[in-house]
Amino acid sequence: DQQVKQNSPSLSVQEGRISILNCDYTNSMFDYFLWYKKYPAEGPTFLISISSIKDKNEDGRFTVFLNKSAKHLSLHIVPSQPGDSAVYFCAASVNYGGSQGNLIFGKGTKLSVKP
Amino acid sequence: EAQVTQNPRYLITVTGKKLTVTCSQNMNHEYMSWYRQDPGLGLRQIYYSMNVEVTDKGDVPEGYKVSRKEKRNFPLILESPSPNQTSLYFCASSFRPGYEQYFGPGTRLTVT
Numbered sequence: 001d002q003q004v005k006q007n008s009p010s011l012s013v014q015e016g017r018i019s020i021l022n023c024d025y026t027n028s029m030f031d032y033f034l035w036y037k038k039y040p041a042e043g044p045t046f047l048i049s050i051s052s053i054k055d056k057n058e059d060g061r062f063t064v065f066l067n068k069s070a071k072h073l074s075l076h077i078v079p080s081q082p083g084d085s086a087v088y089f090c091a092a093s094v095n096y097g098g099s100q101g102n103l104i105f106g107k108g109t110k111l112s113v114k115p
Numbered sequence: 116e117a118q119v120t121q122n123p124r125y126l127i128t129v130t131g132k133k134l135t136v137t138c139s140q141n142m143n144h145e146y147m148s149w150y151r152q153d154p155g156l157g158l159r160q161i162y163y164s165m166n167v168e169v170t171d172k173g174d175v176p177e178g179y180k181v182s183r184k185e186k187r188n189f190p191l192i193l194e195s196p197s198p199n200q201t202s203l204y205f206c207a208s209s210f211r212p213g214y215e216q217y218f219g220p221g222t223r224l225t226v227t
Contacts, residue, residue, distance in 0.1 A: 009155075032213055043119070043205050043218030044158070089158060093213030100212045102148070102173070107157035 003027045004092050006106035015115050019077040023090030023106055026071065030092040034103065035064060035075045038087045047088075048075070080113045087111070117142045119219035121206050127225045128196055136191045136222050138206030146212045147189040148173070149181065151202040152221075158205070163212065164189055196226040 005024045013019045021035075031052040036044040050057040050064045050073070057064050063076045077084055087108045094101035119140045128134055140147065148163040150173075160173030164183040178200055180192040189208075193200060203223050207216040 006157075034215065036218075041221070043207075043220050045218070046215045049215065095211075095213040102160060102163060102212050103216060105150075105158040107155065 001026070002106075003030075004090055004104050004106040006088075006090055006109050008109050009107070010110045010112070012112045012114060013080045015082055015113055016079045019075075019080040019084065019111055019113065021075040021077075021088050021090075021109050021111065023073045023075075024071055025073075025092050027092070027094070027104075028071065029094045030104075032093045032095050033064070033066060033073050034091045034093075035062075036089040036091060036105075037084075038089065038108070044089060077111075080111075082113050082115050085111055085113045117217070119206055119208055119217050121204075121219035121222050123222060124220065125223050127227065129227055130197055131195050134193050134196060134224075136193075136204060136206075136224070138189045138191065138219060139187050140189075140206075140208040140217070141187065142208060142217065143186065144208035144210055144217075145186070146210065146216075147183065147206065147208045148212075148216065149179070149189070149191050150205045150207065151175065152205065153202050161191070161204075165212070193224075196224075198226050200224065201226050 034049040035047040037047045038044040066073045089108045090106040091103040149161040150158045162181040164170045206219040209216040
């Protein structure tokens with residue numbers, strides 16, 4: 001059973017507009033969430049994360065929103081740039097109470113930002 | 116420079132010929148992991164290691180072996196590769212398993 005779901009395999013956005021990538025999860029024990037970005041022929045690179053005690057985390061053009069009641073998080077990229085074109089992976093883990101779980105990844109969403 | 120290195124980057128081999136993909140990190144991380152990426156399936160964990168001499172199965176361990184004799188190295192061993200192990204493989208490391216992981220550049224393996 002897939003615990004982390006990225007239901008949109010691809011997304012196309014015009015340069016300068018907002019990109020919104022979505023991620024849903026089923027395990028209510030997840031308490032830490034991450035987004036990774038992956039270019040072709042490279043390994044994934046960490047982009048931004050959020051703890052379950054927060055509902056928003058911002059880093060420059062990137063903002064992650066967490067809605068725990070809906071078990072949903074989203075990554076907003078504003079403004080989108082052609083260099084943002086990549087595959088984005090959502091990941092989650094359980095770290096509460098000293099337990100340290102592995103990262104569980106979604107299947108990824110391919111973002112294309114058109115000039 | 117902090118990094119995770121993998122070798123080789125590309126490998127074409129034949130069914131049944133044992134191979135090893137090396138992974139090394141220079142960040143003194145305790146946690147290391149191997150993933151495979153396949154179209155439509157995302158990143159799936161093969162094996163992971165919490166520390167030296169401590170390894171455990173991930174979601175798709177069949178057909179793979181690992182060892183962790185030193186903190187910095189975590190090789191992935193395919194004793195008898197089969198075509199269904201054709202994939203893109205990533206090694207990763209972190210201080211703790213549930214937090215930010217640093218990934219290597221990937222090894223593209225083709226088994227014919």
